[in-house]
Amino acid sequence: MADNRKKDWWKQAVIYQIYPRSFQDSNGDGIGDIQGIIGRLDYLQELGVDAVWLSPVCCSPQDDNGYDISDYQDIDPMFGTLADMEELIEEAGRRNIKIILDLVLNHTSDEHRWFKEALKGKENPYHDYYIWRDGKAGILPNGLKAGFGGSAWEWVPELEQYYFHQFSVKQPDLNWENPKVRREIYDMILWWMEKGIGGFRLDVIDQIAKEPDRLITSNGPRLHEYIRELSRETFQKGCLITVGETWGADVERAKLYSSPDGSEFSMVFQFEHMGIDQQEDGEKWDMAPFSLSRFKEIMEKWQTGLYGCGWNSLFWENHDLPRSVSRWGDDGEYRRQSAKMLAILLHGMQGTPYIYQGEELAMKNVKYGEEDYRDIETLNMYKERLAKGYNKADVMHAIHARSRDNARTPMQWSGEENAGFTEGNPWIKVNPDYTEINVRQQLADTDSVFYCYKQLIALRKQYAVFTDGRFEMLMKEDEQLFAYTRSSEKDEILVYVNFSGEEAAFTLPEKWVGAKVLICNERSKKKEVVKPYEAAILYRKK
Known part of the structure; x- marks a missing residue:
């Protein structure tokens, strides 16, 4: 399992994130899949990336686009088979590209075998894999709210108990206080490591140590104890890249997460800069004017704060965020220039850069009608705000600017029908601008945004000052x-x-x-x- 390469190989690396559902469909069902990714590995090799982070591909009912896992050790049929994943790991490896798996260790799907067993009774050995509280119907244990709206507690009349869920009602939270849960997770990760996985991205990992009775949902008292045990039992047995998604991280916490001693993760995703154009006491839909001086202050804090004692993740986009050229650049007249500006600005900093699929093309936000959105968070917000009397035009303006579906439109490969993504009907509409913005067009234009990203990746490998x-x-x-x-x-x-x-x-x-x-x-x-x-x-x- 161990790797003889340099221990900190990821400090010189550039990571490419793929949202598999929207990357490339190989069988005409309108949904991207693993064989589609395999067919595009030469493109990723041409770009020059060192690793590919896949958003979740494990078995899932897809209530939250795969972040509700029903089987950690199998591939969802919509994406292919376990054999396809093994082929992807092998074929990527031939091109010196590592595969990073996205794991959700805070919760499972309610269709996971563990939760199905837990529902059978309080005496079932899997019942304590989740968080339960006795009670009465209609009398909630407390007022904690779920991230996707509504209460964080769901009543199960057969058990006369509530279970805790920080996100969808179909995503019950795991009980990390139970050592059996932790052991199951470690064995699963070791199984993936044996298959040659190059690393892991850990979804909302700062929420695993929640203490709901004390209203603590993130950064719980035992968080770093759990992460160090996780690292010791798994990651440190290989030469992996590991990155934790930590919305609640500050610099001091990030020093622990990304300590050079390798006791926790390689690095973390922190999101302070993502709140720069959001109202201080509002939700992400409540936008505020952008301040460059404040933006610089945040970026400087993280660049200097982790120097020599931690490691930054560098990103503008991911599967949850709007397109950066539409958010902070100019997606009209200056789309190409402003996209390159954002790339140059970010890739000169210290840390490991992440490129989200289509970012290297300067793909833009999309303006769907309300009937064309697929994201559960967006749909819930739309219903809730209209019910509260918000103006529909204002709600749609916020959705057009902030919906997660902005990042989830199909990858634009060519000007052909459906952007070359599928021969079928795409699961979500293609951005209509695909005839002007696509891979084929940019590969033929040496002054394209694609070649700017390719050059930046090469520079980071050529000059050590980018790293050190x-x-x-x-x-x-x-x-x-x-x-x-x-x-x-x-x-x-x-x-x-x-x-x-x-x-x-x-x-x-x-x-x-x-x-x-x-x-x-x-x-x-x-x-x-x-x-x-x-x-x-x-x-x-x-």
């Missing part, structure tokens, strides 16, 4: 320009971008005049002026 350099923010208060340096003893880079659609005044520091340009999206010919969304990385030896 110390971060220093420049021009902190500027509301147009985002600039920073990364410095080692031998060399340094300067990254500067215009984060706006207007020209900006910028004087290159004297020591950088004549420096090597590693990458740029375009350069202004005007002295001391940068174009809208202009971005570049300069390099110099000390």
Whole structure:
């Protein structure tokens, strides 16, 4: 199981996230699958990524798009078979690409064998695999709410008990206080490691140590105890990349999660920067003006806070987030320039970059009618807000900007019908702009967003300063320009971008005049002026 490669290989890596349902359909049923991914491995090799993180492909009733797992050790038939997964691991390995599995260890599906057994009675050995409270119908144990709306407690009349669920009612939370639960999980992970899996992304992992009676749903007292045991029993027996999804992480917690001693994870996903354009006391649907100076403050905090004592995950997008070019760039006139700007800005920082499928093409948000959305969170919000009297146009505006389905539209491979994603009817509508934005078009254009990402991936492997350099923010208060340096003893880079659609005044520091340009999206010919969304990385030896 052990790997002879460098222990921290993931520090130089770039990870590509695939949402399998929407990546490539191979059998015409309108749903992406593992054979479809296998058929696109050459594309991923061309891009240059080191690993592929798959959103959940294990057996699931798909109440929450696979994050409700009914069997951790089998593949959902909609995606293929276990043999297909084994083939994917092998074929990716031939291209020096590792496969990262997405695991949900906080909860299972209510159709998981464990929960079915738990429902048989309080004396059943699996009953204590979940969290139950005695009570009476209609009298909830407390007022905790579920993440997808409604109470976090569901009544089971046959048992005269409530079970706890932090998300959908079909996603009962596991009881991590039970050592038998933890052992089952460890054995399952070791089984996947034996099959050659290169790592794991752990969904909402900071919620496993919940104490609902004390109203604690994340960052519970035993959280790091559990994670260290998990790591010791599994991850440390191989050479894996492990990343925990931790919405509640601050810098101090992240130092524990990503400690260089390897006692927990390789790194974490933290989401502080994702709240930059959200109202402070509101939900993600409640948008607020974007402040670049505040954005820089957050990014600087994480870059400097984890330097030498932890490790960052670098990302703008994932399966839960809107398209970055629509959110923070300009998905109209300056789509190409602003997408490259965002890429250059992020990939110059310290950490492991993640590219979400289609991000390398600058795919955009979609504006469906309400009948075309598929995401449970979006549909629940739509019903709840209309029932509360919200204006429908305002609700749809929020959905168009923030719905998780923005990231889940089919991958746009070509200008052919259904974007080359499927020969059948796609499970969710293709973004109508696929005739203009697609892989075939961008591979034929050496100035495309795709080739910008490819070049950035190559630069991170060529120059150690991208991995090791110390971060220093420049021009902190500027509301147009985002600039920073990364410095080692031998060399340094300067990254500067215009984060706006207007020209900006910028004087290159004297020591950088004549420096090597590693990458740029375009350069202004005007002295001391940068174009809208202009971005570049300069390099110099000390």
